[in-house]
Amino acid sequence: MSIDIAMALSSAKPAGKRPYFMDPSVERVLNILMATVQELAVTRERLDTVERLLEIKGIVPRSEIEGFEPTGDQAAERGLWMQEYLNRVLRTLQQEAEALQTPGDLASEEVALEVSKADA
Amino acid sequence: MDGSPDLKNAGPAQTYAGPPDYRVVGRHGVFPETTHDEIARFNFLAHMNRHLSTRVMPSVKTAWERRAGPAFEAREGRPAKDRHEVRKALLHDPYYQAWSALRRATMEQRQQAGRWIALRQAETLAARVEALTAAGDRLELDPALPIPRYVSAVDHHCMPGSYHTEVFPGDVSGAANYDCGIFATTGGALGRFSDGGGHAVVGWVRKHQPEFRPARILDIGANLGQNVLPIAQAFAEAEVVALDVGAPMLRYGAARARSLGVENVRFVQGDGSDLSRWPDGHFDWVQTTMTLHELSLTSMKAIFREIHRVLAPGGIVLHVEQPQYGPDMPLFEQAMRDWDAFYNNEPFWSTMHELDIDGFMIEAGFDRANLIHGGVTAVVDRDVFPDAADDDGEDYGRKAAWHVIGAHR
Numbered sequence: 360m361s362i363d364i365a366m367a368l369s370s371a372k373p374a375g376k377r378p379y380f381m382d383p384s385v386e387r388v389l390n391i392l393m394a395t396v397q398e399l400a401v402t403r404e405r406l407d408t409v410e411r412l413l414e415i416k417g418i419v420p421r422s423e424i425e426g427f428e429p430t431g432d433q434a435a436e437r438g439l440w441m442q443e444y445l446n447r448v449l450r451t452l453q454q455e456a457e458a459l460q461t462p463g464d465l466a467s468e469e470v471a472l473e474v475s476k477a478d479a
Numbered sequence: 480m481d482g483s484p485d486l487k488n489a490g491p492a493q494t495y496a497g498p499p500d501y502r503v504v505g506r507h508g509v510f511p512e513t514t515h516d517e518i519a520r521f522n523f524l525a526h527m528n529r530h531l532s533t534r535v536m537p538s539v540k541t542a543w544e545r546r547a548g549p550a551f552e553a554r555e556g557r558p559a560k561d562r563h564e565v566r567k568a569l570l571h572d573p574y575y576q577a578w579s580a581l582r583r584a585t586m587e588q589r590q591q592a593g594r595w596i597a598l599r600q601a602e603t604l605a606a607r608v609e610a611l612t613a614a615g616d617r618l619e620l621d622p623a624l625p626i627p628r629y630v631s632a633v634d635h636h637c638m639p640g641s642y643h644t645e646v647f648p649g650d651v652s653g654a655a656n657y658d659c660g661i662f663a664t665t666g667g668a669l670g671r672f673s674d675g676g677g678h679a680v681v682g683w684v685r686k687h688q689p690e691f692r693p694a695r696i697l698d699i700g701a702n703l704g705q706n707v708l709p710i711a712q713a714f715a716e717a718e719v720v721a722l723d724v725g726a727p728m729l730r731y732g733a734a735r736a737r738s739l740g741v742e743n744v745r746f747v748q749g750d751g752s753d754l755s756r757w758p759d760g761h762f763d764w765v766q767t768t769m770t771l772h773e774l775s776l777t778s779m780k781a782i783f784r785e786i787h788r789v790l791a792p793g794g795i796v797l798h799v800e801q802p803q804y805g806p807d808m809p810l811f812e813q814a815m816r817d818w819d820a821f822y823n824n825e826p827f828w829s830t831m832h833e834l835d836i837d838g839f840m841i842e843a844g845f846d847r848a849n850l851i852h853g854g855v856t857a858v859v860d861r862d863v864f865p866d867a868a869d870d871d872g873e874d875y876g877r878k879a880a881w882h883v884i885g886a887h888r
Contacts, residue, residue: 364646365598370591374641375633375824378583380576393584394591397523404519 498525498666499864504659505671508738509607509731511596511655520592521663527585529666532874535578536815542574543811562804562813562829566821569814579822586637586823593660594639597652604731605649611734618733620726621748629775630724633824642702642725654703654731661705667864668857668879672739675857675879676768676799677706681713683855683883684764688795693717693763697789699751699782700770704732704744710766711736711744717763719744722751752781760791768799769881771836772828779831783843790888796845797885799855801876804832815875828876836884851885 379386413419429437446453458464501513501521513521543565551559551568559565569575597604612618626643634641640653661673669675684691694717698707701721711719721744723729733746749756751767765786771779786796804813813832820828841847857879872878 361599361601361603364601364652365595368639368646369595369598371594371639373590373634373637373639373824374631375637378579378822380570380579380583386580389580390584390587393581394588397520397527397588400523401516401519404522405515408515 498522498529501525501662503667503671504662505673507672507735508611509604509651509655509734511600511604511659513596513659517592517596520588521660524585524589524592524663525666527581527588528664531578531582531585532877533872535581536875539569539575539578539815540811542572543569547572547575548811559810562810562817565810565814566817579818582818583637583822589660589664590637590639590656592663593656594652596659597655598646601646601650601652601655604651604655605647608651608730608734609649611737612730617737617742617745618729619745619747620729622726624724624748624750626724627750627752627775627778629773629778629827633826635773635825636819636823642723642728645727649730651727651731651734653725654728657728658703658705658731658735665877665879668859670857670859670864672705672708674705674709675859676855676881677709678858679855679881680706680766680768680797680799680883681709682858683853684795684797685713687851687853691764691795693794695762695791696720696764696766697722697754697757697762698766698768699786700767700773701729701732701746703728704736704746706768707744707766708736708739708741711741715743717743720762721746722749724748724750750778752778752785754785754789757789759788760794761789763791763794765790765794765796766799767797769801771798771800772825772831774827774831776827776830776834779827780839780843783839787844787888792888794888795851795885796840796888797851797883798836799881799883801832802882803834803836812873812875819876840884840886845886845888849887851883851887853883853885854881855883856880 381389410419410421410424414421501518504510547568548559548565550571551564559568630641630643638653638657640646642653642657644653646652658673661669662671665673670678693714696707696710696714696717696719698704698710698719698721701707701723702725704721707719707721711717721729721732723732723746726748729746729748733744736742736744736746767782774782790796801816802808804816816832817829819825837847837850840850
């Protein structure tokens with residue numbers, strides 16, 4: 360089936376060794392980021408289509424979307440969403456900060472030895 | 480502008496200079512279907528390429544002049560002596576690195592986007608091509624043809640599978656990917672059907688050879704025929720051969736031509752270095768459009784000899800390419816133009832652009848007095864597309880402005 364072929368081969372590597380211009384691990388993150396940036400543009404274009412169709416069909420004028428002012432409750436819900444979102448996205452910073460507070464942290468590999476001792 | 484403070488969504492649009500929306504692309508009977516998201520992906524890529532060339536790349540020159548160049552001179556005690564030294568020095572510069580990494584990423588994203596489109600409907604496309612090419616003599620394949628090393632060694636412009644491979648017998652997804660993505664890569668600079676190069680050649684011949692009435696035309700490295708169709712349409716009385724080594728491109732090209740109503744082109748699988756199926760003096764016009772840089776030195780010389788042999792007296796050969804590197808071209812520009820050679824899998828690009836093409840044509844048998852030199856820019860629908868003739872910018876090897884090198888037989 361074509362969809363299986365597409366899943367397997369659409370991201371295939373071209374023949375020829377790939378050049379890296381930066382530390383490959385940095386360039387890897389850049390490549391993932393740029394693909395994400397592209398998908399954000401894709402979503403933005405779709406949302407723009409939705410807004411324009413809503414306006415053309417006389418359902419919601421775009422000026423109403425642009426001028427929308429949330430009520431206090433709505434703003435609070437949005438604020439909570441934003442906080443949750445940032446917590447999720449910046450997870451790694453929170454965990455780094457917690458690690459700073461936990462100098463005696465053990466690696467699981469260390470504990471593995473400990474809990475596997477016969478007399479543990 | 481209507482004075483509205485709502486700049487983002489107010490219409491009509493503010494002054495806009497940029498690539499057209501992908502939806503104006505020219506479609507034909509075997510052009511892949513595209514969803515809203517797939518089109519948006521191409522729109523992003525067209526803008527990304529434009530952003531890189533107009534907003535990011537100009538400062539690579541600044542980085543060379545103020546940082547990488549002085550660093551080279553401080554280290555070596557002399558200026559860089561050739562384009563390779565310039566490029567290798569630039570590889571150490573963080574701004575060149577960032578631009579290069581983004582440019583490479585954009586090329587890979589373009590391939591991914593186009594391959595997704597073409598592969599997810601590969602079986603449908605193959606069936607449509609089969610239906611359009613099963614009858615008639617407009618397609619002539621040679622499964623025994625060896626694929627030249629210069630095609631198989633690395634996949635040109637990072638196009639996985641290149642021009643010659645297929646995922647299943649009859650597959651044309653590589654060609655469909657090439658066809659649907661080139662509009663995004665070029666930001667529409669080659670026109671709706673990405674055939675601005677072919678139209679440019681027609682315009683050049685009409686202007687400079689107004690009496691020319693070719694009966695037989697050969698296009699070498701024809702790809703999917705996008706640049707030879709305008710020639711075939713302009714010289715409708717001529718019998719045209721589109722020659723290429725890649726069978727999937729030819730199958731797709733033959734179906735594309737048929738669906739566009741162009742009947743005087745025969746798509747033939749063959750290698751330009753061996754035109755022995757045709758007798759001496761058979762063709763009035765031999766054309767290559769952006770083909771030479773994808774060859775090898777040996778094959779290019781062999782192709783030149785064969786072209787000289789198959790051209791009729793009074794016939795012409797025209798090669799359309801990016802400008803050659805000459806002593807007048809700054810080393811920095813040469814180094815920038817070399818980017819595609821080394822980082823976008825165009826391995827002959829660098830050498831080819833420093834060669835004395837005139838000398839090789841003379842070696843192949845043409846008289847120096849009969850050589851032709853000219854320049855052309857893509858001919859496009861100017862209501863919709865940016866025109867390279869009006870563009871003062873530079874995109875180091877990607878601008879739709881080319882040189883014509885040729886000869887009369």
